[in-house]
Amino acid sequence: MKKILFFISVCLFSLSCKQKQEEKKVTYNAIHFSEGSFQQVLDKGTAEDKLIFVDCYTSWCAPCKWMEKHVFVKEDVYTFYNDNFVNYKIDMEKGEGPELAKRYQVTSFPTYLFIDGKGELVHLAKSRMEADEFIKEAQKALNPENAFGNLVKKYESGKMDMDELTSYAVQLNKFRDPKANEILVRVIEKSDDQFLRSASGWKLIQSFTYDDDSELFQFLDQNRSHFEKNFGKDAVNAVYRRAVQRNMYQYSRNNEKELFFESIDSLKRLNAGTRDIAIPHCQFYLQNLDVEAYIKTSDYYVNEQLQNDHETIAFIARSVLNYHKDNDQLMAQAAKLIKKAYAMAPDNYGIVSTYAQILGHTGEKEEAIKAGEKAVAMADTISSKVKKRAEQNLEEIKGLH
Known part of the structure; x- marks a missing residue:
C-alpha cells in the first residue's frame, strides 16, 4: 500500500512539474491582453501584484490600429508590458467601454490607462507613438514620482515642489490640456535662473518653446552653450528648428521671400532633415x-x-x-x-488614395477609379471612418469630367 501511495505521489509531482514547465513555455509575439470583465482584470492585477495597462480604443480609430500593427508586436515592447503589467484592451463604445470612458474621462483615442487593483488611476498617456516612447510611458507608470495619476493627486493636495509642478505641466501640455499654460505661468513666476538652467527648466523649454518671441526661448538663446553642454546640441537644435519653422509658415503666407529663405538657411545650419526643408520650400511656391x-x-x-x-x-x-x-x-x-x-x-493607403484623387483631376479617370476602389478595399482593414472617406473620394472621382 505504501509503495502504491509513493508511486502516486511521484506521478503527481512529475505531472505538476511538467505543467509548470509547459506554463513557462507559453510565449507571445505581441502584448498579451487578458480576457474577462474589468473587475476580473482588477482582481488579477491585485493577485499578481501588478498594475493594469488598459488600451482604450474604438473600431474607427486609425492610430489605434497603427499601434496594434506596428508597436504592440515589437519584442522589446511586448516583453516589457507582458512582464510588468496585466494588459487589457476595451472598445470604449461597446459593453463596459462607455462607463469606463466616463469614469476615467477618456475623450480621445488611443488613450492608455495604467491603474492599480483598486481601479485608481496611476498614469495616463495618449496618442500614437513609437516603441521607445511607448516603453517610457510604461516606465513612468512604474515610477511613482513620474506617474501622471500621482501628479494629479499631489497637485490637488497643494503639496507639489517645483520639479513636480514642471513634470505635471509638461504632461498636461502633451495632452494639449489648457491647464498646462496656467501651471507654466506659476512655475515661471516662482523660478529663477538657476532653476531654468536645471533639468526641470530644460523640460519646460523643450515642451513650451514654440517661437523666438517667448521668454523661455530668449533664456535658451542667452544660455545656449550651457544647454548644449548639459543636454546635447541635437536636442537644443530641435527647439530652435521649431521656432524657425513657425516663422517660416508666416513668411510663406505673406510672401516675405527674403525672410523665408533666410529661415531655410537656418534650418540647414540646425541640421534639419530633408523632409523638414523640402515640404515648406515647395509649399512657398504653391502659396505664392x-x-x-x-x-x-x-x-x-x-x-x-x-x-x-x-x-x-x-x-x-x-x-x-x-x-x-x-x-x-x-x-x-x-x-x-x-x-x-x-x-x-502601392500598398500604402494614404498614397493610393492620393494617387486616385490626383489622377481623377488630371483626366486619367479609368486608372483613378481603379485606384479609388483599391483604396476603399484597403480602408476595410483600417476603420469605418476611413472607409467612409474613401467611398466619398471614389464617388467624387466618378463624378469628375
Whole structure:
C-alpha cells in the first residue's frame, strides 16, 4: 500500500512539474491582453501584484490600429508590458467601454490607462507613438514620482515642489490640456535662473518653446552653450528648428521671400532633415503661385534627395491638390510625383488614395477609379471612418469630367 501511495505521489509531482514547465513555455509575439470583465482584470492585477495597462480604443480609430500593427508586436515592447503589467484592451463604445470612458474621462483615442487593483488611476498617456516612447510611458507608470495619476493627486493636495509642478505641466501640455499654460505661468513666476538652467527648466523649454518671441526661448538663446553642454546640441537644435519653422509658415503666407529663405538657411545650419526643408520650400511656391519654381524645386528634391522617401513625395504632390487642383500645370506635376510615390509604395493607403484623387483631376479617370476602389478595399482593414472617406473620394472621382 505504501509503495502504491509513493508511486502516486511521484506521478503527481512529475505531472505538476511538467505543467509548470509547459506554463513557462507559453510565449507571445505581441502584448498579451487578458480576457474577462474589468473587475476580473482588477482582481488579477491585485493577485499578481501588478498594475493594469488598459488600451482604450474604438473600431474607427486609425492610430489605434497603427499601434496594434506596428508597436504592440515589437519584442522589446511586448516583453516589457507582458512582464510588468496585466494588459487589457476595451472598445470604449461597446459593453463596459462607455462607463469606463466616463469614469476615467477618456475623450480621445488611443488613450492608455495604467491603474492599480483598486481601479485608481496611476498614469495616463495618449496618442500614437513609437516603441521607445511607448516603453517610457510604461516606465513612468512604474515610477511613482513620474506617474501622471500621482501628479494629479499631489497637485490637488497643494503639496507639489517645483520639479513636480514642471513634470505635471509638461504632461498636461502633451495632452494639449489648457491647464498646462496656467501651471507654466506659476512655475515661471516662482523660478529663477538657476532653476531654468536645471533639468526641470530644460523640460519646460523643450515642451513650451514654440517661437523666438517667448521668454523661455530668449533664456535658451542667452544660455545656449550651457544647454548644449548639459543636454546635447541635437536636442537644443530641435527647439530652435521649431521656432524657425513657425516663422517660416508666416513668411510663406505673406510672401516675405527674403525672410523665408533666410529661415531655410537656418534650418540647414540646425541640421534639419530633408523632409523638414523640402515640404515648406515647395509649399512657398504653391502659396505664392510660382508654377515654374514649384516644378523645378519639387523635381530637385524628388530626384536628388527623396529617392527613397515615398511619404514625403506624396505629401508634396498632395499639397497641389489642396492648393491648386484647378491649375493644369501644377496638377500635371502632382501626377508625375504621385506616380513615383505609388510605384514605390502601392500598398500604402494614404498614397493610393492620393494617387486616385490626383489622377481623377488630371483626366486619367479609368486608372483613378481603379485606384479609388483599391483604396476603399484597403480602408476595410483600417476603420469605418476611413472607409467612409474613401467611398466619398471614389464617388467624387466618378463624378469628375
